[in-house]
Amino acid sequence: MGLFEDIQREYIDARKKQDKFVTLVLSMLISDLKYEKIDKQRELEDGDVIAYVQKTIKQKNEVVIEFEKGGRQDLIDKEKNEIHFLNKYLPEMMSEEDIRKIALEIKESTGASSPSDIGKVMKEMMPRVKGKADGALVKEVVTKVLSE
Structure with a gap:
């Protein structure tokens, strides 16, 4: 059975x-x-559901920030x-250390130096961490690794 x-x-x-x-x-x-399924014109896979839940959580976090500005504690x-x-x-999210290990491995294999x-x-990194790590955190870690 799938996640949906x-x-x-x-x-x-x-x-x-x-x-x-x-x-x-x-x-x-x-x-x-269900609307997402109609838009994609196919059955939703677990990855699609996870991506949509992540998107929803991100939107809700943005809404929380707006409510904090308005002082609406109930909302x-x-x-x-x-x-x-x-x-x-x-799924359980990857730790910063796990992301760093993958970034170092990719840095070596691609010959990236700056x-x-x-x-x-990032082109190699994102498919490996998709759904398991926040993109902003991945970019931050990769930037640090490349600056070393």
């Missing part, structure tokens, strides 16, 4: 238990994933709870 089916099953369980929070979060996620708490809940659908070679390294 797991989410649907959890949604049904939440409805049976009358868990309003989980039901609301998952119904919105399932609806969005901040709601969004953070949703983010915390959605994180369980993501920050101007970041494109070469």
